Amino acid sequence: MQENSDKSLERPAAKPSAKTLRGPTGGNAQRRSNKQRSESTRSALISAARRLFVEKGYAETGTPEIVAAAQVTRGALYHHFADKADLFRATLREEARAVADHIEQETEEARSALEAMTRGADSYFAAMSVPGRVRLLLLDGPAVLGHAEMAEIDQETGGEELRQGLAYAMEKGALAPLPLEAMTSILSAAFDRAALAIAQGAPAEDYKAAIRRMLEGLLKRA
Amino acid sequence: MQENSDKSLERPAAKPSAKTLRGPTGGNAQRRSNKQRSESTRSALISAARRLFVEKGYAETGTPEIVAAAQVTRGALYHHFADKADLFRATLREEARAVADHIEQETEEARSALEAMTRGADSYFAAMSVPGRVRLLLLDGPAVLGHAEMAEIDQETGGEELRQGLAYAMEKGALAPLPLEAMTSILSAAFDRAALAIAQGAPAEDYKAAIRRMLEGLLKRA
DNA sequence: GCAATAAACATACAATCTGTATGTAAATGA
DNA sequence: TCATTTACATACAGATTGTATGTTTATTGC
Numbered sequence: 001m002q003e004n005s006d007k008s009l010e011r012p013a014a015k016p017s018a019k020t021l022r023g024p025t026g027g028n029a030q031r032r033s034n035k036q037r038s039e040s041t042r043s044a045l046i047s048a049a050r051r052l053f054v055e056k057g058y059a060e061t062g063t064p065e066i067v068a069a070a071q072v073t074r075g076a077l078y079h080h081f082a083d084k085a086d087l088f089r090a091t092l093r094e095e096a097r098a099v100a101d102h103i104e105q106e107t108e109e110a111r112s113a114l115e116a117m118t119r120g121a122d123s124y125f126a127a128m129s130v131p132g133r134v135r136l137l138l139l140d141g142p143a144v145l146g147h148a149e150m151a152e153i154d155q156e157t158g159g160e161e162l163r164q165g166l167a168y169a170m171e172k173g174a175l176a177p178l179p180l181e182a183m184t185s186i187l188s189a190a191f192d193r194a195a196l197a198i199a200q201g202a203p204a205e206d207y208k209a210a211i212r213r214m215l216e217g218l219l220k221r222a
Numbered sequence: 223m224q225e226n227s228d229k230s231l232e233r234p235a236a237k238p239s240a241k242t243l244r245g246p247t248g249g250n251a252q253r254r255s256n257k258q259r260s261e262s263t264r265s266a267l268i269s270a271a272r273r274l275f276v277e278k279g280y281a282e283t284g285t286p287e288i289v290a291a292a293q294v295t296r297g298a299l300y301h302h303f304a305d306k307a308d309l310f311r312a313t314l315r316e317e318a319r320a321v322a323d324h325i326e327q328e329t330e331e332a333r334s335a336l337e338a339m340t341r342g343a344d345s346y347f348a349a350m351s352v353p354g355r356v357r358l359l360l361l362d363g364p365a366v367l368g369h370a371e372m373a374e375i376d377q378e379t380g381g382e383e384l385r386q387g388l389a390y391a392m393e394k395g396a397l398a399p400l401p402l403e404a405m406t407s408i409l410s411a412a413f414d415r416a417a418l419a420i421a422q423g424a425p426a427e428d429y430k431a432a433i434r435r436m437l438e439g440l441l442k443r444a
Numbered sequence: 445g446c447a448a449t450a451a452a453c454a455t456a457c458a459a460t461c462t463g464t465a466t467g468t469a470a471a472t473g474a
Numbered sequence: 475t476c477a478t479t480t481a482c483a484t485a486c487a488g489a490t491t492g493t494a495t496g497t498t499t500a501t502t503g504c
Contacts, residue, residue: 034471034480041481059281059366062461074462075483083463143365144281147418178435179428182419186432189415190408196369197407206401210408213400217439256451256500263452284490296491297454305492451500461490471480 042080042090044070050091054132058088058140088144089153095136096157102127103161113169114219120161121191121211125204128195138192162188174219190214264302264312266292272313276354280310280362310366311375317358318379324349325383335391336441342383343433347417347426356421360414384410396441412436 032040048070052061063084067074081087106123110116128134142150163184169175194207254262270292274283285306289296303309328345332338350356364372385406391397416429 031471037471037481063463064461073483076481078463079480079482084461139365139369143361147361147422176435178431179425182416182424182428182432183435185419185424186412186415186429186436189411193408193411194404197404200369202404202407203401206404207408209400210404213398213405214408214436214440218436254500259452259500285492286490295454298452300492301451301453306490446504447502448504449500449502452498454497455495457492457494459491459493462488463486464488465486466484468483469481471478473478474476 038080041070041072041076044072045077045080045087046091046094049087050095050132050136053088053091053140054135057135058144085144088140089149092136092141092145092150093153093157095133096153096159098130099124099127099133099137100157100159104158107161112219113165113172113174114215117165117169117215117219118212120165121194121215122208124191125195125198125208129199134196134199138196162191169219187214260302263292263294263298266294267299267302267309268313268316271309272317272354272358275310275313275362276357279357280366307366310362311371314358314363314367314372315375315379317355318375318381320352321346321349321355321359322380326380329383334441335387335394335396336437339387339391339437339441340434342387343413343416343437344430346413347420347430350417350421356418360418384413391441409436 045066049061049066052066052069055061063074063077066087067077077087081090103120103123106126108119110119128137137150141153145153163180166175166180166184166187170177170180190211194211197207198204267288271283271288274288274291277283285296285299288309289299299309303312325342325345328348330341332341350359359372363375367375385402388397388402388406388409392399392402412433416433419429420426
């Protein structure tokens with residue numbers, strides 16, 4: 001099913017015996033602190049994993065392939081991560097962090113609750129338009145780690161914007177009182193679906209219009 | 223990681239040599255047409271698979287376990303289905319059909335578009351409250367088969383209600399014109415999230431209230 | 445009614461994959 | 475400097491998937 005012409009997946013390309021490895025700086029770059037080594041292999045693994053998980057999905061990507069791409073061995077992988085899912089978790093954390101950063105950075109002042117929400121939504125769509133993000137965060141993530149853990153990750157990385165926005169709108173009278181948790185949840189789902197559709201080539205304007213209409217229906221521009 | 227004290231997973235419990243197998247009716251039940259045999263093993267497989275997929279998820283359920291539960295061999299499985307995913311597909315088709323039937327049966331007259339939608343939503347929640355349905359159709363389904371194929375399945379089994387409802391509302395003037403596809407999609411996502419939350423123990427009334435509020439905002443009761 | 449064929453499995457096998465156990469070299473701390 | 479961690483590298487055990495190949499039971503053409 002999966003052809004793999006590479007016979008030597010179990011060992012890295014050329015044993016970097018530290019004696020022969022010298023940085024282009026001329027200085028002997030082989031003496032690295034443990035922290036440096038760890039950080040470097042960790043990020044190499046996460047980077048390679050991200051690429052492959054995006055390309056072929058979590059289930060279809062094997063650890064031998066990941067370590068080959070990262071130029072390390074499976075020993076390194078299992079030294080840094082409990083298992084394959086744990087590597088995936090780390091990958092998702094970074095991705096969620098990136099999304100949160102993107103949104104936080106792009107957040108601007110808004111005159112009304114409606115405007116704030118609409119801008120937030122657009123910002124979210126922009127952040128999620130980075131290739132692979134939708135697959136990682138909205139497709140494989142929930143399936144592999146479960147919705148509960150995905151919610152945790154979102155919360156850790158600061159995906160509280162929506163809830164806070166709604167709370168503020170309610171407080172300010174723009175939104176009639178209702179169960180905050182539930183409304184946050186279903187709105188978030190709508191945003192996610194829109195992001196997914198857009199990422200898969202659907203007309204972004206249509207989805208943005210639909211989202212905007214939904215928000216207009218909920219929020220009085222008070 | 224997964225203990226399995228059964229050593230003989232590769233063959234069924236007791237070779238039903240057809241000579242010794244007699245139905246409790248007294249008559250010799252061993253002469254069965256091919257269609258009967260096929261139907262019987264197919265349904266046994268799907269039934270066992272459904273139970274296990276719900277219990278442990280798609281990825282954590284192996285085909286040896288499935289065939290053991292269904293009292294057949296892996297040979298039978300791979301005779302009837304192309305692969306594990308294909309069995310999963312068949313399972314989901316049945317489940318989607320059941321949901322559609324449930325909803326269709328419960329559909330009643332409604333005075334307004336809003337009422338029709340609200341009732342439809344409640345009906346959907348009721349249908350999705352059957353244990354395991356949410357996991358199959360909303361979690362593992364999209365992850366294993368992809369959203370595209372899930373959409374196909376929904377369409378095959380008649381999950382067009384929502385789109386038609388919106389189309390009707392627009393036509394009747396209760397809903398201002400907008401991209402139908404997009405609106406259908408995000409509303410459907412909101413419904414799904416609500417169903418998922420409810421299935422996982424969240425207060426159903428909260429989610430129903432939130433959904434209703436969303437619909438009220440969109441639909442003028444004209 | 446019988447031979448030929450096809451359907452419905454049953455069994456064995458090859459290729460992988462995951463996680464663990466164990467061995468080794470490089471860094472770190474006393 | 476020496477003991478101890480840390481950071482891997484390698485080997486291995488168990489399990490899984492899909493396929494190839496028998497074997498038995500129904501169908502079908504004559």
